[in-house]
Amino acid sequence: MLCAVLAGACTAAPSSAPVAHRRAGPPLGDRGPARTLHVVHSVDRVEVGETIQLSALVFEPSGESAPVPVTWSLSDPELGTLTDTGRLTPLEAGRVTVTATAPHAVGAVGLEFVRSPVRRVEVDARKLRLGVGERTVLHATVQGPEGIVLHGRQERWSTLDGDVIGVRTDGTVTARAEGRTSVEVRVEGRVARVEVEVVRRATTDRVDDRRGQQVHVVYAVPRDGADRVLDLSGELERSLGSMQAWLSRQTGGRVLRLDTYRGEVDVTFVRLTRKDAGVGHEGRRVYLRIRGMLAQMGLRDSNKIYAVYYDGSSVKDCGRGGGGLAIAFLHGIAIDGRSCSFGRFAPSATSPAGYMEFLILHEILHAAGFVDEDAPHANDQHHVTGPSTDIMFNGPGAWYPSALDPGHDDYFGENVPDGVRNLADSPYLVRARA
Numbered sequence: 001m002l003c004a005v006l007a008g009a010c011t012a013a014p015s016s017a018p019v020a021h022r023r024a025g026p027p028l029g030d031r032g033p034a035r036t037l038h039v040v041h042s043v044d045r046v047e048v049g050e051t052i053q054l055s056a057l058v059f060e061p062s063g064e065s066a067p068v069p070v071t072w073s074l075s076d077p078e079l080g081t082l083t084d085t086g087r088l089t090p091l092e093a094g095r096v097t098v099t100a101t102a103p104h105a106v107g108a109v110g111l112e113f114v115r116s117p118v119r120r121v122e123v124d125a126r127k128l129r130l131g132v133g134e135r136t137v138l139h140a141t142v143q144g145p146e147g148i149v150l151h152g153r154q155e156r157w158s159t160l161d162g163d164v165i166g167v168r169t170d171g172t173v174t175a176r177a178e179g180r181t182s183v184e185v186r187v188e189g190r191v192a193r194v195e196v197e198v199v200r201r202a203t204t205d206r207v208d209d210r211r212g213q214q215v216h217v218v219y220a221v222p223r224d225g226a227d228r229v230l231d232l233s234g235e236l237e238r239s240l241g242s243m244q245a246w247l248s249r250q251t252g253g254r255v256l257r258l259d260t261y262r263g264e265v266d267v268t269f270v271r272l273t274r275k276d277a278g279v280g281h282e283g284r285r286v287y288l289r290i291r292g293m294l295a296q297m298g299l300r301d302s303n304k305i306y307a308v309y310y311d312g313s314s315v316k317d318c319g320r321g322g323g324g325l326a327i328a329f330l331h332g333i334a335i336d337g338r339s340c341s342f343g344r345f346a347p348s349a350t351s352p353a354g355y356m357e358f359l360i361l362h363e364i365l366h367a368a369g370f371v372d373e374d375a376p377h378a379n380d381q382h383h384v385t386g387p388s389t390d391i392m393f394n395g396p397g398a399w400y401p402s403a404l405d406p407g408h409d410d411y412f413g414e415n416v417p418d419g420v421r422n423l424a425d426s427p428y429l430v431r432a433r434a
Contacts, residue, residue, distance in 0.1 A: 033061045037070075037107035039100050046090050047144070048115040049152020054086035056100040056107060066102070073099045079113055089152075116144035118153060121185060121192040128183075128194055130175035131201035131232050138171040138194060140185045156186045164198055201232065201269050205299060206261040213427040215364060216259040216304045217267045218294065222276035222312040231267040236309060240265060241349025243357035248432050250404035251412070251424075255432045256364065259304065270297055276312040287320045290327060305367045305428065307360055314340075319359050321366030322382070328360045358401040362391055365411070368428055372421040375410040384410050 040055045058066040074082040075097040080090040082098065090113035099108045120143040130136065138157075142150040159165045159173075161181035166174040173183060175198040184193045205216060217240070219231040230236050244255040259266045272279065272293050279289055290308060299306055307326045314320075314332035318340035321327065332340035343355035365371075366382060371392050377384045383394035384405075391401045392411065405423075409415035412423040423429055 033104070035060060035066055035068075035102065035105035037100055037102055037105035039098060039107045039109040041098075041109055041111070044110075045112045045114050046088065047148070047150060048090045048093060048113055049150060051087055051089045051151075054082075054088055054098060054100075054109075056086070056102065058102045058105055066105075068102045068105075070100050070102045073101070075099070091152075116148065116150060118150060118188040118190045119143055119145055120147075121187050121190045123185060123192045123194050125194055128173070128196045129232050129234060130173070130196065130198050131229065132175050132178060132198060134229060134232065135172060135174045138173055138183065138185070140171065140187065140192060142187050142190075153187050157183065158186070159183045159196075165196055199232070202261075202267065203269055204297075205259070205268055205301070205304075206266050208266070209260045209263065210257075212257070213303045214257040214259045214305075215307050215428060216299070216301070217265055218270060218299065218306055218308045219267055220270045220272055220290065220294075220308050220310045220312075222272050222274065222279055222310075224275040225312050227271075228311060230309060230311065231269045235345045236267055237265050238347065238349050238351075239345040239357055239360075242346035242351050242353045243361050244432070245349065246353040246357065247361065247404070251429065253432050254424075254429050256361075257428055257430045268299065270294065270299070279310075279312055281313075281315055286314055286317075286329075287322070287325065287327065291323075291325050294325075305364060307364055307367075309360070318343075319363040321363030324367050326360060326363035326367040328356065328363060358391055362401070364428075365392060365423070368423075368426060369421055370411045370423060372411065374417070374420050376417065377407075377410050 036059045038057045040057060042052065046052055056070045058068055058070065060066050072082050072084065072086050074080060076094065079092050079094045079096050080088060082088050088098065093113050093115040095110065095112050097108050097110050099106065122141045124139045140155050142153045144150045155171070157167045157169060157171055159167045159181055161179065164177050164179035164181045165183060166176055167183055171185065178198050178200055180197050182193050182195050184191055217236060219236065221227050240258065248255050274289070274293065279286055290310065294300065294306060302324070305324050305326060309328050309330060311330050314329035316333065316335060317329055318332045318334050319328050329340055334340055343359065345356050346352070346354055371378045371382050371384055373380070373382065375384065377386065379385050379395070381394060384390050384392050385395050386393060387406065388397055388400050389402045390406060391404055393399055405412040407415065411421065416422040
């Protein structure tokens with residue numbers, strides 16, 4: 001009994017009885033001075049499904065930072081997940097304690113997991129136009145009270161017509177057959193819908209709504225290029241609408257006569273027979289190369305200007321035009337070395353025209369024969385020498401397009417000399433329809 005009373009004075013006899021251990025830590029003789037640990041968190045209430053990052057600050061008694069390892073634990077693992085690095089994701093509503101442990105220091109914080117009701121669901125598209133066989137992914141945004149974004153809520157995707165559209169649980173939509181239908185996503189009683197039209201992709205110049213001289217739009221992709229489906233996405237139509245609105249303001253209500261099919265801009269998709277390196281690296285001959293390939297595909301109507309959005313590269317140009325062909329190189333390199341892809345299409349027909357709208361119009365005017373070499377301010381490359389705001393400018397300094405022949409004396413308007421080609425007299429320019 002003497003050994004039991006004077007603990008540590010002698011060695012206890014072996015025993016099979018369980019021994020109660022204190023909380024894990026260094027031996028009593030090795031304990032260092034206590035440190036301070038602070039759990040850093042940005043909120044006290046965390047939405048179910050949201051992930052937040054926790055961190056721990058450990059300080060020596062002197063106040064200096066202590067670079068020591070930290071382990072994390074959650075009082076109720078059924079309510080959420082907590083990684084070794086402090087990333088916390090609530091799974092169910094409730095209250096928990098998060099504990100961070102470091103050598104000679106422990107810190108904890110109490111948090112509440114909440115599950116707000118769903119008030120609204122939105123999808124990143126209201127209308128969708130796809131070609132047969134095309135696939136895209138729709139994304140839903142779930143909102144709670146006061147517009148807060150909710151995460152981790154179960155989304156149920158469906159379609160009204162599975163013969164036209166197939167929908168997967170992650171929002172992936174596949175166009176199966178021509179037709180119209182809708183796709184909907186349902187989240188806890190709230191619903192959002194997307195109207196979908198599936199069409200057959202136009203790979204030829206379809207029957208014209210009107211005869212005569214007009215501008216036909218082509219979306220061309222090199223043999224090895226990525227097809228961004230710009231002919232069906234509506235991006236080209238919106239961009240052309242913005243361009244036409246700008247042109248109408250400059251000409252007093254006149255616009256380009258675009259080729260249409262059943263009332264909509266007729267855009268032909270072509271997959272070229274050559275790889276991008278065999279097209280874009282042709283330098284000035286790229287124009288002739290693309291013209292030849294389009295002609296082989298039947299796009300050679302002498303009454304039409306072909307406005308081509310080439311989804312490939314060019315080593316020296318962002319665009320080129322002449323002789324009935326206008327090309328915008330969507331991944332070209334300008335003379336000054338800048339990428340042509342910095343330009344973005346106007347997001348809507350009512351949005352202000354930007355670089356891409358001015359670029360294709362510039363090349364279309366070239367394709368129509370402008371600027372006449374006999375114009376007062378023309379140079380030998382069918383541009384005007386100034387001002388730099390003129391859409392047909394090309395000269396020293398940067399191009400800041402914002403006006404169509406501001407003096408009305410080079411290629412459009414009443415001051416253009418007799419015998420000089422005038423856009424006002426061009427059959428490609430018509431009165432805009434109300």
